[in-house]
Amino acid sequence: MVSGLPWPAGIVLGVTSYVAVRYGVGWCVATFGGSVGQTLDGTLADSTYAPIAWLLLGACWLAALISFLDERRRRHLRGMQSGVGVLSTMDWREFEMLVSExxxxxxxSVREIGLSDGDGGVDLILHKDGMMTLVQCRQWRTKLVDVKWVREMYGLLVHHHADVVKIIAIGSYTDDAQRFVHGKPIELINGNTLLSMLRDIRAPASARTL
Known part of the structure; x- marks a missing residue:
């Protein structure tokens, strides 16, 4: 989707689409359509091409606005104090965005699934070095993640032919859950590990390089 692109790309894509449809299609019809094409071009230029061109421009710019607001929201989340108390007060969408960042x-490479695709428990799909990782975010404040959820994610790993599963929770996991993952490509990330990840993304690039 265009909203998944950087917002400047959405603006450029909108202008390009507008010019291509408003003028490019008409030029092709007039140039390669002979006399009939020239007649149709003059008749249809404003009645057909223009509305479609404006529609594409508006759609792309709306997607660019969504991308801009989403990027600004991510910057705000990265700058927040990432204590467990703050993480637990976020809504599920903010929490998922912070984890994906x-x-x-x-x-x-992160694909955000959330609740939109009937994923059955997968919130993020990660790709790196030819491997696919499924991520589930559990933003529970006090409840331990039970082995039932871990078994379900293992089933999704097999179903999607993924390589690794990562389950992220603010709290921790039951003993049964920790025993179940032994020897399996499943990583249980608790609140302390998550805070370490978030501290890293807030660090300046120069500090991370050093």
């Missing part, structure tokens, strides 16, 4: 800073 942490993985992007680690070099992953």
């Amino acid at each position: 942490a993985f992007r800073r680690q070099g992953y």
